[in-house]
């Protein structure tokens with residue numbers, strides 16, 4: 001198995017798209033696009049996501065007490081691309097409010113999980129973050145953004 005084969009097989013698993021956000025120690029706004037989000041536990045309420053060890057935001061996420069996992073809506077594809085682009089002001093013109101521990105909660109998403117930074121596990125070239133959900137919100141019926149095979153979609157009910 002080579003890495004292209006592995007990536008192609010992983011890409012067949014359709015996911016939602018999130019922007020995970022955190023505040024730097026100086027109050028700066030930090031966030032990146034991530035589709036590695038998943039649920040872990042109902043009691044206590046736990047979720048996970050993973051961050052590349054080479055990501056510029058790793059030091060801030062490692063040390064932050066809280067982060068917010070913003071689940072994007074179908075009309076937020078541009079935000080998904082922007083928060084995966086380096087050397088730009090990702091938050092320019094983005095509406096947000098302060099969530100648990102100061103983590104930015106973005107406007108217009110389909111759901112948000114405000115998490116305490118509970119544990120981290122280094123595995124391979126990523127770090128797995130497990131968050132304890134302190135608050136969450138959802139817009140039932142809203143159209144989510146979906147990522148599959150390197151392309152963006154929205155849902156088509158069967």
Ligand SMILES: Cc1cc2nc3c(=O)[nH]c(=O)nc-3n(C[C@H](O)[C@H](O)[C@H](O)COP(=O)(O)O)c2cc1C
Pocket residue numbers: 017031032033034035036037050051052054055056057058080081083084085086147
């Ligand atoms: C749809 C999509 C999903 C992504 N999922 C992840 C992910 O789960 N973990 C990750 O580390 N990077 C992921 N990325 C890549 C990061 O968003 C990208 O490398 C970003 O520039 C990292 O920001 P940073 O270097 O400021 O931390 C994803 C990108 C896209 C477009």
